[in-house]
Amino acid sequence: MAHGAPSVRELPQRLWPGPSGQGAEGQHLRSSLAAVQALANVIRPCYGPYGLQKLLVTAKGETVFTGYATAILGALQLQHPAARLLREVALGQAEHSGDGVAFVVLLAEALLTQAELLLSAGLPRSQLREAYAAAAAETLDLLPSLAIRSLGPLEDPSGALYSVMNTHTLSQAGHLARMVAQVCWAAKELDGTFHRERVGVCVLQGGQLEDSCLLPGLAVPGKPCGQVTVVLRGARVAVFACPFGLPSPNAPATARLSSPTELVQFRRESESLFQRQVEQLANVGVNVVVVCGDVEEKPLAQADKYNIMVIQVKSPRELAGLSEVLGTPVMHHLVAPLEPGKCQRVYGQELREGLAVVFEWDPPATPALSVVLRGPTRAGLREAEQAVYHGIDAFFQLCQDPRLLPGAGATEMALAKMLSDRGTALEGLRGPVLLAFAQALRSLPATLAENAGLAASRVMADVSAAHQAGYFLAGVGVEGMIDVASEEVWDTLGAKAHGIQAVADVVLELVTVDEIVMAKETAPSRQDLNPEEEKAKDRRPWPVEIHM
Template identity: 25%
Template sequence: MAAQPIFILREGSKRTHGSDAQHNNIMAAKAVAEAVRTTLGPKGMDKMLVDSMGDVVITNDGATILKEMDIEHPGAKMIVEVAKTQDAEVGDGTTTAAVLAGEFLTKAEELLESGVHPTLIASGYRLAATQAAKILDTVTISASPEDTETLEKIAGTAITGKGAEAHKAHLSRLAVHAVKSVVEKSEDGKITVDIEDVKTEKRPGGSIKDSEIIEGVIVDKERVHTAMPEVVKDAKVLLLSVPIELKKTETKAEIKITTPDQMQLFLDQEEAMLKEIVDKVIRTGANVVFCQKGIDDLAQYYLTKAGIFAMRRVKKSDMDKLSRATGARVITNLDEIEEADIGYAGLVEEKDVTGSRMTFVTGCKDSKTTSILLRGGTEHVVDGLERALEDALRVVGVALEDQKIVVGGGSPEVELALRLKEYAATLKGREQLAVMKFAESLEVIPQTLAENAGLDPIDMLVEMRSQHEKGNKRAGLNVYTGKIEDMFENNVVEPLRIKTQAINAATEAAIMILRIDDVIASSGGARAGPGGMPGGEMPEDMM
């Protein structure tokens, strides 16, 4: 009898295995890394991303580009995850992490073609990553939290290349001031920084140099009634997460009214109930009310009559910041308000900012919340500024927490490449080859910096290696002069965590992709037919 073929996969499912699966995944990951490579460094180019709705984003931020690219290939998605992790952990260095992951895979592919097993490559890469962390410790510089100048240099490095160089000094000062104002110290002296405590509000119009820091909270809302006071000094702040309006019945209800008198009685009763709710608010003694829900038109009239500044539909994130700034508690029941629930602000003021009204809450006691008002010529400029400032805030926070920095300009990567090659010579077995390739991969960063600046990458790399061999561990590429210089003197510094996180995340992603030798793509949804295998839907062009 002829052997009958056994089908274990659903009809239409695709399976790629062995070297084909590895090659496909590596190709996809390399393509993603190549897409962001031209954005690396101060002279990197920008990408214009247009989504399905026609909205335009212009940026050279690696994480933003990869997030907006809407990537489908599962192998490529792993590189996107590297950038996302880097962004969440440090805030900057996303392009570096993606480019490194792509280069690790490029070099690994060379080893695979030479007959080195993926497990041995993975083992060698892990050894190299561990050794890299030790080598990086030898080139770190201590940064004191009191050293504002160095912190401003760190912020400036993060902002460089993101379209705001002309106002880099001003934005760096804003970032450092904002982060320092939300620093919290534990009893053992450990510093923690929650960047969520820094609120960024953007407003097109004016110049970038008009951007300012506000010691307090900016709420992008205006008073509910124009007759309410515009300015309230010595404000007693009440935060409500309940509406100042009548509740609707939870079940369907029908009220039968047969005479005009009954109608009037119903309206009078409704008004009396609303007045009672407003009276509860007035009795608290608060003269500023921020409400997360709605405020009825009639309630607005009563609040105006009482001289209270009120605002409705305030975002929950803003309510949390107002609570931290003023010391007020967010109230969920109007019948149980105590004096301790009321917060304080020296000044609550509504101002006109380029044609729209915003509310500024300042003069708070022991405020742990700061706001930055960003200005710029157009909406795209302000959006770019916000992304640059976000990176600056995050790296300053990381530098304050770790108090360890390294120089930039490709300097740490060249030092790591040289020392890892020395380390590889001490190893036996095929892992030595993987460590050597790992070392070579790191040189992609200085090479890319040179390429993006229009310089010769080979000449620059040779010169950098020469300087590092002489013991100049801070020698890096100055892309503006095209020379190899001391990066610390050029104020190009960044937190150590940017480098360690980028190398570790890129290594783990590369290892994960290398270890995949079988890709099974289901033809339908998650539920397969009899004898089939579950799996998500995957487009044809993935394989």
């Protein structure tokens, strides 16, 4: 540890004389730590804007080229319960803040490593949990003091969004950040509230990323299927998560048909039933139907008869977004909703090779705007889409709390210095635990330096010296130490605080695990095992496996 700060490895001689706790209090943690370290080793090379890419082959055989920790965690098949728990917490961070997934995994791994050293040094496990909880609370109390910027109500947020959206594969991060800032600002309510679902993201393959644009209303990738291709006034929309067609005679809920006559009768009754369903939609005023499924020719003719526009979309995500903005439920059967969704116009919008369907409202009451992403490859569009969602989530966080923290590892280094100063001055239990937290926080900017291809020891020495001199805006850049204020590299306070709290919660759970017990329905009975097999089974460690 830099500048003479005591290392946790010195703790057996420093605080707890006598034999250390190897194999007693620390034994329960080693299995979980090994699983968490294996997971962190997968995520670590992708941390930061200069991280590496991974080529994943998922369980379904799909090949994914990505550097996003969220996508990687979702593709992994994890065996160990500790790794599964950490993944759940990290993905919860993505759901809440849209950012900080790799931060959660790596900081949790570093804190568990320090916890194992403390237990090996003789610290009782019951005291470790209490001390870790106190150190986490102290870290969260210190965090707001590092917020040196706060976005004003009329200030352009694109700089703050760029720091979140800038990834190692996105070539047009600045352009997209400005687009996201513009669309989020336009979708914000007059009272300052912001609803993420009111910003649509429409992905259309073709063109270049710089061809991406903004559209008024909510744009979804889809196509009108019948003769009615536009509704120019008074659109009433029903959303269905089912095909637009007749019931299949092979459906599980249908009785088996034993003769051609019964099959013909079934088709006639189905056509009659579907005609009544379409008529019912028209009677309640529905003139636009959105379906996620197949659209058959004969039912489509019935819709044309009643001047109903039928739109086919491919993803349930588009249905969910439309349902939220239009204020109508997603129906799983072709039954008219109690309250159809309302907008002014629905029409198809051709964008070079792509086609989108736009749901538009009259200004100034437009409740939705859309970012239309263009790109030549699915992999590039997937990265751009993920970055846009990160930017939308970051804008939402800034609406809740406009304070910004220094990015590029500067906040972690500043917290580590403050905790080290306090830990060095304290006697007893609190001091070593604060030093352990400081050491764990320092591992994050060190990883940034390694992923940027720098000599991590030299860069960390420069950044540590700057922080020791009182300059807490020193961070890690592509060429070494940078001034994060001049480089405009920021983190949102809300996302960072939530991430630290999530890490503290999962670490406190894992350090108190005594034993991992798994009940298997297909486990062989003990009488089927000979004594040697039983002994081998008892000695078998919990599998630490990660499969793509």
